[in-house]
Amino acid sequence: xxxxxxxAFLQGxxxxxxxxxVSRIGAASLPEAVLQTQAATQPPLNPANxxxxxxxxxxxxxxxxxxxxxxxxxxxxVAEPVVREIAPGMKANLWGYNGQxxxxxxxxxxxxxxxxxxxxxxxxxTSVHWHGQRLPNGMDGVTGLTQPGxxxxxxxxxxxxxxxxxxxxxxPHADEMVQMAMGMMxxxxxxxxxxxxxxxxxxxxxxxxxxDIEPGAATPRVNEMTDFxxxxxxxxxxxxxxxxxxxxxxxVRIRVGNLTMTNHPIHLHGHEFVVTGTDGGWTPPASxxxxxxxxxxxxxxxxxxxxxxxxxxxxxxxxKSHHTMNAMGHDVPTMIGVDQKSVLKKINQLxxxxxxxxxxxxxxxxxxxxxxxxxxxMMTGNGPFGGIEMGGMFTTMKVRKGLASNDYKDPxxxxxxxxxxxxxxxxxxAAMPAxxxxxxxxxxxxxxxxxxxxxxxGGSHGDH
Ligand SMILES: [Cu+2]
Numbered sequence: 001x002x003x004x005x006x007x008a009f010l011q012g013x014x015x016x017x018x019x020x021x022v023s024r025i026g027a028a029s030l031p032e033a034v035l036q037t038q039a040a041t042q043p044p045l046n047p048a049n050x051x052x053x054x055x056x057x058x059x060x061x062x063x064x065x066x067x068x069x070x071x072x073x074x075x076x077x078v079a080e081p082v083v084r085e086i087a088p089g090m091k092a093n094l095w096g097y098n099g100q101x102x103x104x105x106x107x108x109x110x111x112x113x114x115x116x117x118x119x120x121x122x123x124x125x126t127s128v129h130w131h132g133q134r135l136p137n138g139m140d141g142v143t144g145l146t147q148p149g150x151x152x153x154x155x156x157x158x159x160x161x162x163x164x165x166x167x168x169x170x171x172p173h174a175d176e177m178v179q180m181a182m183g184m185m186x187x188x189x190x191x192x193x194x195x196x197x198x199x200x201x202x203x204x205x206x207x208x209x210x211x212d213i214e215p216g217a218a219t220p221r222v223n224e225m226t227d228f229x230x231x232x233x234x235x236x237x238x239x240x241x242x243x244x245x246x247x248x249x250x251x252v253r254i255r256v257g258n259l260t261m262t263n264h265p266i267h268l269h270g271h272e273f274v275v276t277g278t279d280g281g282w283t284p285p286a287s288x289x290x291x292x293x294x295x296x297x298x299x300x301x302x303x304x305x306x307x308x309x310x311x312x313x314x315x316x317x318x319x320k321s322h323h324t325m326n327a328m329g330h331d332v333p334t335m336i337g338v339d340q341k342s343v344l345k346k347i348n349q350l351x352x353x354x355x356x357x358x359x360x361x362x363x364x365x366x367x368x369x370x371x372x373x374x375x376x377x378m379m380t381g382n383g384p385f386g387g388i389e390m391g392g393m394f395t396t397m398k399v400r401k402g403l404a405s406n407d408y409k410d411p412x413x414x415x416x417x418x419x420x421x422x423x424x425x426x427x428x429x430a431a432m433p434a435x436x437x438x439x440x441x442x443x444x445x446x447x448x449x450x451x452x453x454x455x456x457x458g459g460s461h462g463d464h
Contacts, residue, residue, distance in 0.1 A: 030117050030155065031067045031076040035099035039085045039235075041242040043408060051109040053191035054199060056255070057408060059206040059244070059395075060236045061187075064104035072113045072159075075106060077128065079150075079172075079184065080121035086230065087240025090376045092211065093219040094183035094235065095122060101183030101235045102207050103170070110165040110193040116158045118150060124175060125149030128158065130188065131169040132279050132301070135160035143174035150174075165192040166281045167301045169207065169257045181222040183235050185209065185259045198282060200305065201250035201405065206233045208296065208318075208393065210260040216372030226261060230376075231323040231392035238324070239381035239388075241395040243410055244316065246308045247403040254316075257301040264393065265319040266302075267293040270310045277303030293319055308399045313383075313414040318393035326376040326391035384413040 036042070042062035044055035049068050056063070066073045082096040097103025108114050120126050127149055129141035139160045143149040150156045168188035172179040187205045192198060209232050212224035233241050246252055255277065256266055274288040279301050296302050317324050371377060381388040388394075400411050 030119075031069075031074045032065075033076045033078045033098060033119065034065050034104075035078075036062050036104065037099055039100065039240070041408065043406070045107070047107075050112065051191075051193065052195050053107070053109050054195060054203065055107060056105065056189050056203040056205045058105040058187060058234070059204055060234045060240070060242055061100065061102060061206070062104050063107050064098065069115070072115050073108055074115045074117070076117045076119070077103060077186075078119045078121055079126050079128075082183075084183065084235050085240065086211075086232065086235060087237045087376055090237075090240075090374050091218060092183075092213055092235070094211075095179060096183050096235075097186060101185075102209070103184070103186030105187040105189060105205060106170070107189045107191065108162045109191045110162060112162045112190075114160060114162055117155055118158065119155040120150040120152055122179075123152055125151050126172045126179060126184070127156075127174040128170050129173040130158070130160075131171060131299075132166065133160065133168055133188075134163040141170075141173050143172075145173075162190040164281060165190050165197075167205070167255045167257070167277055167279075167303050169259065169301065171259060178222045180209075180259060181211070181220050181224065183209065183211070183220075187255075187257060189255070198276065199251075200253040202244075202246055203253045203255070204244050205255045206257075208233060208256060208258045208260050208264050209235055210262075211235075215375040218374055228260070230326060231260075231318065233393055233395070237326055237376060237392050238390050238394040243313075243395055244397040245403070245408045245411060246397055246399050247405070247407075248308060248311050248399050248401045250308050251305065252308050252397075253303055253305045255301065255303040256296055258296045258298055261298060262320075263295055263297045264323065265293045265295045266304075266316070267319040268304070268306075268314065268316050268397065270312060270314040270399075271306045271308065273304040273306035275302055276305045277301070308397070311399050311401060311414065312416075314397045314399065316395055316397050317390070324390045324392045324394045326380070 039060050041057060041060050044057050045063040045065065046055055047053060050073060064075050064077070066075045068074070077097050079095070079097055080099075082094055082099055082101055083091050084094045084096065084101045085091050094101040106116075116128070118126075118128050125143065125148075127141045127143045127147060130139070138146050139158050140146045141158065147156070166189075168190065169185060170188055171185040185207055187207060189205065210228035211230040211232065212221045212228045213219070213230055214221065230237055236242075244252075244254070253276070254268075254273075258264060269292075272290040272292055273294075274283075274290055275294055276283055276288065279299075294302055294304060376391060381390055381394075398411055398414065400414075403411070
């Protein structure tokens, strides 16, 4: 189904779809398997029926429409190979659900009876585990333990009541390492029955995931255990991750689930937040403390909340700095302080294309490097002041005055009020203390005690 027909499906209301489906194919038919063709953030899906709730916004994702069948919310997930755009310029062959990886977000309300049809279009068996839910043991989706695997070409039905409000995930418990390394996962939100409970103005969700895709390749190496090279949010790497657009003074919630193989300290600039939700539900208010970074361990979910009071373009990123880099950043030696130019001529006689890299600190954001096709530069993205030199798990939260409550369009870069941007000091050179003169030729050395000054006799520093 094209994105256009999906929109028509949404506008036609779930009621109309359910009526035609029943009359045409009969009551025993499967719900429509709605597909998504785009990696752009889709607007929140306001519920057409059932209990009211404030919908979430899935970063570079979407929410799966449902049909009502005798009071039961019916969803149709299709496990299948997909092509996911990781960022403009790079596409990956992944496995996912309904056309994308991760799969669509499923949104229900506390107390809803839910039936999920899962059709397996993969070449091997799968299952779906509803991570964090209270449900009958036989609906828990662990292949071999609670059910046989869903064979290729077959459809299984899961049915349970969403008993607890909160933040959940879904993923296979079948050939797990391969299927999760290929991108099979999705978000699940159970909204509180009382829509005024823990109410926020904007509620964003995304999953942390990671891939090992060799530069120039498109399919993840699924047997990788620790050395991943693409650090992604909802299978997108910066600059492919959309900004979180927020109206100034909105109450904002950001829910993050971690399905990588390592922890991620998620850091927000310009605001303090509190963790209001974990895997197990809302945190008791007395247990909350303010912070600006929260570590999210493997398999965990966290919901953070704050008032977006400060206008601007605020960075939101993982604080492990190698997680804000893309492929090509690995296996490059540190060359800071090493004079490579003297040997460059000799090397070029042997390797004509050899380039000097990083002798002033490794900033490669502005460097034009030849890359294999389908490969992202390791640090990239342009801002209003030049290269942002980031990749991977990085995006911005754009706080703006006076946005409409349903406006999630990228407003462009922040226009700083006059006098509020860091600026260059333009005093005379004579006023500069000797110890502050740049560049520093004394302390950039390879061995402790050795200084470049020793080699360059008669250095210009006057403090010896
Ligand atoms: Cu990280």
